[in-house]
Amino acid sequence: MELASVVSDLQFLAGVHEAEAVMTGELLKSEYQSLVLFTDKKKVYDQIRYLDITGMEVFRINYNAGNPSVVSANKLQFKGSKYYVAEGMKLLNGDIYISPFDLNMERGAIELPHKPMIRFVTPVFDNSNTRRGLVVLNFLGKRLLDVISEVSSSDVDRVMLLNEQGYWLKGLDEADEWGFMFKDRLDRTFQSRNPEAWQQISSNENGQFMSDAGLYTFDTIHLADVIVGSKGQKLEHEADSWKIVSLVPDDVFNANQRQYASRLAMVGGPGAFFLIALSMLMAHFCQKSRRAELSIIKNNASFARFVPQEFLRLVGKGSLHDVELSTSVQREVAVLFSDIRSYTTLSEGMTSEEVFSFLNDYFVFVSKPVRANEGFIDIFIGDALMALFPRSPEDALRSAVSMRYDLREFNDSRRKTGMPPVHCGYGLHFGEVTLGTLGTQERMQTTAIGDTVNLASRIESVTKTFKVEIVVSDSVYARLPDPSEFLLREIDTVRVKGKHEPVTLYECFDADPEDIAKGKVATMPLLAEAIGHYKAGEFDLALDKFTACAEACPTDSIPPIYLKRCNTMKRIPPGEGWTGVSTL
Incomplete structure (x- = not known):
């Protein structure tokens, strides 16, 4: 599960040998490759970064759309003024901070093309429990948004993802998305466009209702519930829930009212049809990739x-x-x-x-x-x-x-x-x-x-x-x-x-078990004699002694092997030069 495995990945990266080596400047170039391989196999992290206690990057890997590479030292950046770094520095050992879902910024400007991002942060401590800095994972949120597009049927259901403030993270119009990141879009919220609908959506966990716009179905995604491995850990997060909303336009609903009534009845009443779509969304992140990830870690x-x-x-x-x-x-x-x-x-x-x-x-x-x-x-x-x-x-x-x-x-x-x-x-x-x-x-x-x-x-x-x-x-x-x-x-x-x-x-x-060891000890002289006869080519004498060994210690695996060898040699004599040496 891509999103669900982030916490375990974060803990792994904070605790591996390379983490302390990075912080002390002792990471060898040959050791970079294991972290590059990790990034390449995961495919969900745009950046993996280690920051010192001042907020300065000391190591960064960029995913580069499938061609991960280590960023040279002269291109590392100071991130101490970023909100997620400030929050991360407050954390105790083992705590995790999860940032709001927003657009990535590089050198003070929103990166183009837009990169939706969730940042996961945890502190790095050395063996003496001294804080050395932070490890930050930039999770590629586009993968999550793409899934919402997949479960949305443009001719019937229109699916949106909203943050707690009612801003579109995934909307019906790209121009309305990420309004809180742009000064000229700050007023573009679902709440400002649909105040009555937002009142119902924001005040309830899930539900379904009719409005002038059409049939709304909605549910709440709590990020902490999605994260696996967070039980017993302290999660600090500013965007702990999203609203996923489906709208069937009024004209579409009325034109297909009987069909919708039938579908809703089949799945168990209002809200259930939407939950199927939601389940599809979550199931997408629960594929077999987790097993493969472990083989990398x-x-x-x-x-x-x-x-x-x-x-x-x-x-x-x-x-x-x-x-x-x-x-x-x-x-x-x-x-x-x-x-x-x-x-x-x-x-x-x-x-x-x-x-x-x-x-x-x-x-x-x-x-x-x-x-x-x-x-x-x-x-x-x-x-x-x-x-x-x-x-x-x-x-x-x-x-x-x-x-x-x-x-x-x-x-x-x-x-x-x-x-x-x-x-x-x-x-x-x-x-x-x-x-x-x-x-x-x-x-x-x-x-x-x-x-x-x-x-x-x-x-x-x-x-x-x-x-x-x-x-x-x-x-x-x-x-x-x-x-x-x-x-x-x-x-x-x-x-x-x-x-x-x-x-x-x-x-x-x-x-060996005591009874087997005693049997082997008892037959050691006889076995040595038998092997001596075998090497000398005296296979009849060897057969007699190997047989006696097998009878004295039936659990011993060696005599039966030589009995078979001796019988083979009697049937097909080895000829001159025989020394009893086998080929390995």
Whole structure:
């Protein structure tokens, strides 16, 4: 709902990281793009502005009829004398001011062509609760007026929109509109032209009556009722209601009196027919766009542009200002990839809003173990994430185990509301990565790239094949101070396409349910022997031992995979050079 979502948009823009960066003059050019994208996708804001405490613009985006752009510093204007700025400076944290519906002015003159505008204002406070300025949204009122034109039938119903003073915001004659904005139109009001009709319209919420002019039907639109998300917030507004009025001229009504009587009777009496038109108006603003808007506000772009301090330390930079497109260094780190299993199935029955709420709740849970183990999340990719651990691979493994434990708590809360549990896979690898910036001068993203990153991602995908949760490479295993502190067992040796050296993979099952973990521990020696026979090409011996493992722990997913492999190898012998290495 375009008009109804303005308050949530305003609160978002006042609270995002960029708001404080704007006020302190620290907003990077690369960060402009997220706000430009927001403006472009919304399509309802002519301007998005940040003002300092004096009323001076410090940042402005102009929509430019679909080509939004950031206004250069030398074209920013002082708005401290504007009424809506004065009102905005009076607001407390979280309060919102809504201006009257009027025409936009630029440098003291009414802008041409006319731009009907409603301004929404809220203060910006920093983390210490110090007032830093205002954020102002200029809502394009023409979209609302266009809808009134759409529901008006020029040959029958004539629809008008009036403000509380009786001035036409949308009239039968364009020359009468916005009279309060022009000195030579101040006397052009509905009240001056139709005093008796205005008396009835202004003194009642809604109704229908006959006059010499024809059949009037009217209702009152209270702006606060339209605004969604304002419950519990203080709304300051000077134009809190409008009158929407329909006039069927006397000659038209008399010529079609029977038809009108029939229509009115069908919909339930006087006033109801008009309310249908009003409902059409409101329904227009309740389209599916709200779901799409959420995907702009809470999506991966927000995560991608965040540069952790840990990353800056690794690349040897003191602040964001020092990061350039050419910035890159090589470092040895442990890489953890995590992905939600069957994400498509989970999200199929959700609305866009529910999807983003779910993902954000999930990311809150899984990010805590990363921070607690000296790591940081480098990037979110849809339902997946990549975290880096510069201190040691043990940090990465402890984080993965903690993630699994925390996921149980997350799933417990989901079960209470009737939602299915979430299952994830975790892949860990250690090696050299290139940390740096990718993109263009206008939009940069910090990240890690290289073979280590690619292999960690591949290892995570193996968890689906083996139906296990955590898989680590031999480079992680070899660097653990004491591998016996974890429940680890070898499950395969693989070779990545295009690479020569094989990689041995280990499952970590510390967070498995107790009965399953006990079964795996009991069969670990037997499983190791079975894998040894498999690698040696002794498939009959391997079959016997894998069968014994499956019987001893029926819930273990590894033995059945090798039973199938062994039977295939017996049927189609691999030939000389067999080492038991699989291709990843």
